[in-house]
Amino acid sequence: MIQHRILKELGCVFVDVRQSPSIEDFKAAATLMTRDPDYRKEMNRHCDLSQANLSHLTIAEMVDFVDFSKENIPMSAGARVAVVVPDAERAGIIRSYGELIDHGSFKIFHNPLDAKGWLQQRPGFFKEDGTFCKVLGGVS
Numbered sequence: 001m002i003q004h005r006i007l008k009e010l011g012c013v014f015v016d017v018r019q020s021p022s023i024e025d026f027k028a029a030a031t032l033m034t035r036d037p038d039y040r041k042e043m044n045r046h047c048d049l050s051q052a053n054l055s056h057l058t059i060a061e062m063v064d065f066v067d068f069s070k071e072n073i074p075m076s077a078g079a080r081v082a083v084v085v086p087d088a089e090r091a092g093i094i095r096s097y098g099e100l101i102d103h104g105s106f107k108i109f110h111n112p113l114d115a116k117g118w119l120q121q122r123p124g125f126f127k128e129d130g131t132f133c134k135v136l137g138g139v140s
Helices: 023-035 059-072 088-100 112-120
Strands: 002-007 012-019 044-052 080-084 105-109 136-139
Touching: 002 023, 012 023, 023 059, 044 112, 080 112, 105 112
Parallel strands: 012 044, 044 080, 080 105, 105 136
Antiparallel strands: 002 012
């Protein structure tokens, strides 16, 4: 099960993932989210995977979802994606995904409150020369 909730006033999309969704489930949920009339590519994302089992997903499926994401999930360079995971195994899967995406900033958390705090920060996303500086964080 994958559900999303958009809070326009916070500029954030909350995504809740539970059980053992397939890559096709992720694609369907992402399509539904991006078709929501309140969705904006500038919005930050708070993805809670702490109740999901992702152990069945393969690297090939993750790469497929990365390709799908690049083509179908609009995200601005300054958007942040905070992912809440319960353990190192799932953190590794998500870190691999984050390393393949070429826009936005990803960081992995074990605590939802830490994820929320990071999303609310507004540090510079660009280097002094104006080029985008991708931020990939470790587990907080």
